[in-house]
Amino acid sequence: MAAPRMTIPTQLVLQALLEADEAYGAELGGQTRLPSGTVHPILARLEGLDWVVSRWEDIDPSAEGRPARRYYRLTENGRAQARAALDRAARQVQVRPTPRLIRSLS
Numbered sequence: 001m002a003a004p005r006m007t008i009p010t011q012l013v014l015q016a017l018l019e020a021d022e023a024y025g026a027e028l029g030g031q032t033r034l035p036s037g038t039v040h041p042i043l044a045r046l047e048g049l050d051w052v053v054s055r056w057e058d059i060d061p062s063a064e065g066r067p068a069r070r071y072y073r074l075t076e077n078g079r080a081q082a083r084a085a086l087d088r089a090a091r092q093v094q095v096r097p098t099p100r101l102i103r104s105l106s
Helices: 008-019 025-032 036-048 076-092 099-105
Strands: 052-056 070-074
Touching: 008 025, 008 036, 008 070, 008 076, 025 036, 025 070, 036 052, 036 070, 070 076
Parallel strands: none
Antiparallel strands: 052 070
């Protein structure tokens, strides 16, 4: 199964989804501090990979005074894939001193 690129924004969205049963796009944007134009394309890619499913909130927008929200949640497979991908991404982060830093430490 294909995996999304594990950019920092993708990692933030996956982490937020792992912490919630389900969340709507603006809520995820608030949690991750990412703009809607970043969050929603990530959610669309994750949904295309079957890591995420979505549903529209069942409300009367005129009664609520706002549009219906689209809620997202990880599938069981998506939850497992997200955990594995975040673990791999964390292991790949290595702190290497730059040559300038090494000279200043000498």
